[in-house]
Amino acid sequence: MSRSERTHRLSALGPGARGRIVRVSRENPDRADRLMALGVTPGAVVTVLQRFPGVVFLCDHTELAVEPAVARAIVVETDEA
Amino acid sequence: MSCAQAAVRESAAPPVLTLRSRPRRIALVGNANVGKSVLFGRLTGQYAVVSNYPGTTVSLTKGRMMAGGEVCELIDTPGVTALEGALTEDELVARRILDPGDTDVVIQVADARNLRRGLMLTSQLSAVGRPMVLVLNMTDEARVHGIVIDADGLSARLGIPVVETVATEGRGIAELREAIGRAAVPSFDAAHRGDHARVAHDLAVAHRRQRRRSAARVQERLGRLVREPLTGLPILALVLYGMYLAVGVFGAQTLVELVEAGLFERVINPGAIALVNRVVPWAIARDFLVGEYGLITMGLTYAMAIVLPVVATFFFVFGFLEDSGYIPRLAIFSDRIFRVMGLNGKAVLPMVLGLGCDTMATMTTRILGTPKERLIAVLLLALGIPCSAQLATIFGILGGVSFAALVTLFGVVLTQMFFVGFLAARAIPGERSEFIMELPPLRLPQLGNIIRKTLLRVRWYLGEAVPLFLIGTALLFVLSKAGLLTRLTDAAEPVVAGLLGLPRDAAAVFVMGFLRRDYGAAGLFQMSKAGQLDGVQAVVALTVMTLFVPCVANFLMMVKEQGPKAALRILGVVTVIALGTGAVLNAVLRGLNVSF
Numbered sequence: 001m002s003r004s005e006r007t008h009r010l011s012a013l014g015p016g017a018r019g020r021i022v023r024v025s026r027e028n029p030d031r032a033d034r035l036m037a038l039g040v041t042p043g044a045v046v047t048v049l050q051r052f053p054g055v056v057f058l059c060d061h062t063e064l065a066v067e068p069a070v071a072r073a074i075v076v077e078t079d080e081a
Numbered sequence: 082m083s084c085a086q087a088a089v090r091e092s093a094a095p096p097v098l099t100l101r102s103r104p105r106r107i108a109l110v111g112n113a114n115v116g117k118s119v120l121f122g123r124l125t126g127q128y129a130v131v132s133n134y135p136g137t138t139v140s141l142t143k144g145r146m147m148a149g150g151e152v153c154e155l156i157d158t159p160g161v162t163a164l165e166g167a168l169t170e171d172e173l174v175a176r177r178i179l180d181p182g183d184t185d186v187v188i189q190v191a192d193a194r195n196l197r198r199g200l201m202l203t204s205q206l207s208a209v210g211r212p213m214v215l216v217l218n219m220t221d222e223a224r225v226h227g228i229v230i231d232a233d234g235l236s237a238r239l240g241i242p243v244v245e246t247v248a249t250e251g252r253g254i255a256e257l258r259e260a261i262g263r264a265a266v267p268s269f270d271a272a273h274r275g276d277h278a279r280v281a282h283d284l285a286v287a288h289r290r291q292r293r294r295s296a297a298r299v300q301e302r303l304g305r306l307v308r309e310p311l312t313g314l315p316i317l318a319l320v321l322y323g324m325y326l327a328v329g330v331f332g333a334q335t336l337v338e339l340v341e342a343g344l345f346e347r348v349i350n351p352g353a354i355a356l357v358n359r360v361v362p363w364a365i366a367r368d369f370l371v372g373e374y375g376l377i378t379m380g381l382t383y384a385m386a387i388v389l390p391v392v393a394t395f396f397f398v399f400g401f402l403e404d405s406g407y408i409p410r411l412a413i414f415s416d417r418i419f420r421v422m423g424l425n426g427k428a429v430l431p432m433v434l435g436l437g438c439d440t441m442a443t444m445t446t447r448i449l450g451t452p453k454e455r456l457i458a459v460l461l462l463a464l465g466i467p468c469s470a471q472l473a474t475i476f477g478i479l480g481g482v483s484f485a486a487l488v489t490l491f492g493v494v495l496t497q498m499f500f501v502g503f504l505a506a507r508a509i510p511g512e513r514s515e516f517i518m519e520l521p522p523l524r525l526p527q528l529g530n531i532i533r534k535t536l537l538r539v540r541w542y543l544g545e546a547v548p549l550f551l552i553g554t555a556l557l558f559v560l561s562k563a564g565l566l567t568r569l570t571d572a573a574e575p576v577v578a579g580l581l582g583l584p585r586d587a588a589a590v591f592v593m594g595f596l597r598r599d600y601g602a603a604g605l606f607q608m609s610k611a612g613q614l615d616g617v618q619a620v621v622a623l624t625v626m627t628l629f630v631p632c633v634a635n636f637l638m639m640v641k642e643q644g645p646k647a648a649l650r651i652l653g654v655v656t657v658i659a660l661g662t663g664a665v666l667n668a669v670l671r672g673l674n675v676s677f
Contacts, residue, residue, distance in 0.1 A: 037162035039198040041278040061194035063520040
């Protein structure tokens with residue numbers, strides 16, 4: 001399966017999905033900087049915990065809650081082929 | 082080796098003689114929630130001084146510690162996420178403390194479970210160029226998560242001491258004291274210098290082993306229960322009920338009864354009156370101290386006997402919730418609602434704190450991301466969030482009326498807040514920041530730490546709020562002696578009696594409430610006890626009081642945070658909304674023939 005088929009926006013993943021961050025959109029540099037300071041950088045392992053009322057995910061061992069717009073900026077490559 | 086010698090190794094260090102002119106300064110730096118405060122307590126013992134950083138209201142804790150046979154000064158800095166780029170006020174303060182003149186040695190505290198994030202900060206600290214020690218704290222929790230860190234390897238690679246600790250149990254503290262003497266400036270690979278994310282990632286991968294995780298399940302399960310709406314909302318209701326029991330019942334009734342009726346009415350006030358009558362020869366001075374609007378009999382009694390027990394209990398409960406990691410999880414639920422009001426979920430922090438003291442909450446609005454959010458939050462705090470003293474009065478009066486009366490009041494206040502927030506989000510120019518929030522692990526808070534926080538906040542209350550109580554009382558005294566109080570009351574009467582349908586005496590209460598909101602609340606309580614208010618009048622009066630202009634202290638804090646122009650504007654808007662809402666509510670309730 002090609003790489004593009006395994007990459008998803010974090011906002012599109014359901015609870016329990018696991019993957020590795022490949023890219024954080026720099027379309028909003030301020031947001032990207034804040035995420036980076038919290039450890040949301042390419043290579044980090046993420047697990048989605050919850051989607052409603054807000055997106056909650058585990059990034060390494062930091063639990064983060066973000067609004068959907070932020071989750072859309074994080075691109076993840078999932079484990080399973 | 083002593084910490085003095087450690088700094089000598091640094092080439093840019095000042096000569097030895099000036100080194101001795103003040104104690105070595107050591108700064109504790111790290112991300113939020115990594116256990117800096119607990120470590121601070123371990124290193125310094127009991128002795129700690131809290132002071133504001135010059136020019137800001139960011140408070141710093143300073144204490145003395147022994148390291149290498151020398152007394153050093155230890156500074157606990159606010160938690161930071163970064164030291165470069167766009168920094169918050171807390172981060173700017175932390176950054177300034179690292180300047181050469183201010184700090185000799187840095188102890189970076191990192192959460193052992195979040196090595197990558199910790200190392201990102203280490204990489205930024207290396208650019209600052211202070212000798213440092215890296216502390217990997219909470220290694221016990223990390224082990225539960227199956228994380229093992231090669232501290233020796235990391236130490237060799239960075240060229241700085243790396244110490245593993247469990248601060249809550251005091252493990253690794255002796256090693257840390259010893260390591261301070263070996264503090265050094267970390268060296269990073271020149272190839273990636275400046276690319277903190279990359280450097281941290283590579284280092285973390287090289288020195289961290291992830292084994293099969295063992296237990297951590299309870300914490301995780303609890304986190305999920307609190308976070309998911311189906312279980313989280315009932316838990317929230319329980320937490321609020323618990324808060325009500327602790328603050329509204331235990332604090333506002335049991336403790337107040339004990340302190341007011343027991344201590345003040347029986348011992349302090351009679352004693353003060355007897356003493357003043359014997360010692361002070363002038364009638365007016367006696368009146369000023371122990372009369373109807375006396376500094377002691379009114380000002381001190383309200384501040385210490387009625388408000389302090391409530392505020393102190395609230396601070397204790399808030400400290401517990403804060404340390405347990407629960408409050409940030411509330412932000413997940415509230416984010417959607419706050420977004421409509423031009424804020425984001427983070428605003429839940431000042432709002433919850435406002436239930437204790439709106440003045441303090443107004444100060445904490447600075448944690449919000451943009452000027453627009455700060456302005457809206459200050460406005461909403463002033464308008465709709467009742468402080469603990471008011472809540473006590475509301476429950477005290479309306480609890481005796483009916484449940485429907487309580488629901489009406491909170492329904493009206495919340496609707497107004499939502500409506501005003503909705504409009505403010507559209508009328509006030511500027512941007513809202515996005516909701517990105519770290520959820521600290523849920524923990525059982527340490528009693529010692531909660532007590533320390535509560536005492537600090539109570540001290541803040543005694544220092545900042547009590548003087549304002551006394552000034553307010555003095556003002557009332559002058560107004561009443563000059564005959565202005567009656568005139569003000571007369572002027573307010575058409576509005577109070579006509580528009581709001583309240584008894585004439587309520588005007589005096591409102592004028593008092595203008596000076597100090599909880600004075601007004603307490604005044605209403607007296608009227609209600611004397612049977613001067615019917616159900617509708619109680620609901621209308623309390624609704625107006627809740628929506629009304631904040632106390633003098635809160636107004637002064639608004640001026641400090643937003644400038645006099647914005648503060649006056651908020652004052653005007655809030656007054657109009659409060660009176661308007663009261664008038665409409667009165668008309669509607671009377672029109673529908675409601676009697677609670």
